[in-house]
Amino acid sequence: xxxxxxxxxxxxxxxxxxxxxxxxxxxxxxxxxxxxxxxxxxxxxxxxxxxxxxxxxxxxxxxxxxxxxxxxxxxxxxxxxxxxxxxxxxxxxxxxxxxxxxxxxxxxxxxxxxxx
Amino acid sequence: xxxxxxxxxxxxxxxxxxxxxxxxxxxxxxxxxxxxxxxxxxxxxxxxxxxxxxxxxxxxxxxxxxxxxxxxxxxxxxxxxxxxxxxxxxxxxxxxxxxxxxxxxxxxx
Numbered sequence: 001x002x003x004x005x006x007x008x009x010x011x012x013x014x015x016x017x018x019x020x021x022x023x024x025x026x027x028x029x030x031x032x033x034x035x036x037x038x039x040x041x042x043x044x045x046x047x048x049x050x051x052x053x054x055x056x057x058x059x060x061x062x063x064x065x066x067x068x069x070x071x072x073x074x075x076x077x078x079x080x081x082x083x084x085x086x087x088x089x090x091x092x093x094x095x096x097x098x099x100x101x102x103x104x105x106x107x108x109x110x111x112x113x114x115x116x
Numbered sequence: 117x118x119x120x121x122x123x124x125x126x127x128x129x130x131x132x133x134x135x136x137x138x139x140x141x142x143x144x145x146x147x148x149x150x151x152x153x154x155x156x157x158x159x160x161x162x163x164x165x166x167x168x169x170x171x172x173x174x175x176x177x178x179x180x181x182x183x184x185x186x187x188x189x190x191x192x193x194x195x196x197x198x199x200x201x202x203x204x205x206x207x208x209x210x211x212x213x214x215x216x217x218x219x220x221x222x223x224x225x
Contacts, residue, residue: 004159032211043203044160044215093159097211103148105213107159 002028004096006108013084014116021079021111023094029074030096034105035067038091050077084115120204120216127222128194136189136219138204143184148207151178151189153200154218160203163189199223 003026013019023033032051036044048069050056056069066088068080077096081088091112095105121139128134140149148167152160164171164178166187171178177190191198203218 006159034212036215043217044154044213046212046214049210049212091157095159095213103150103165103207104162105211107152107161109159110157112157 002026002096002098002104002106004030004094004106004108006092006094006111008111009109010112010114012114012116015085016083018080018082019084019113021081021092021094021113023077023079023096023108025075025096025106028096028098028106030077031074031099032097033071033077034095034097035069035077035079036093036095038093038110040091044093047079081113084113086115089113089115119214120206122202122204122216122219124217125220125222127224128191129224130196131193134191134194134198134221136191136202136204136221137186138188138216139186140204140206141185143206144208146209149178149180149184149187150205150207150213151176151202152205153198153202155200161200163202165207194221194223196223196225 005024007022035047038044047062048056048058050069050071052071058064071077093110095107150165151163154160166178179188201218201220205213
């Protein structure tokens, strides 16, 4: 199956700093990418939908100025957590799909963010 | 957003079949039913999906009720590697996935 990578896999940062997480589709072009967050022992929560070359669509309750999403190419989307605080500590997962008519989403391995 | 309801946890003996149920009473005519599973600290992995007819692949089978308000994921012979959280998800025309709470499957050796 198609492969999606995330970098870094783990990151620890100080409160107030910004952290960038990359999501790459390695062997296909992803017209749409999705970002999720997951708290311990909880389910995945969709944060935003990102289409290449356009602004991301954020789910209700997700601060777009806090979680900056850029989908500048068909193989790369980035999530930047700005001015991170301890409550932003979470497991961030991206997924990608070749197009809206495609049935599967291919998920990355996730990024564990810890804010001290 | 369409929602799914699953039991929080289930157990199965190794090498026996497992039937994981999912209710989705608010499903619309264009929603696909997807199943993914997730191991600890990993991203979800695709298992199977369907629209109306039952589906089989190398990993599992998906049985969809005639009214589409419920479905069952069938693992024919559970192995220890099948221990995971299984999510039943409805995919709408926007291709968004809204995850439910999932079922944590324990496989007993």
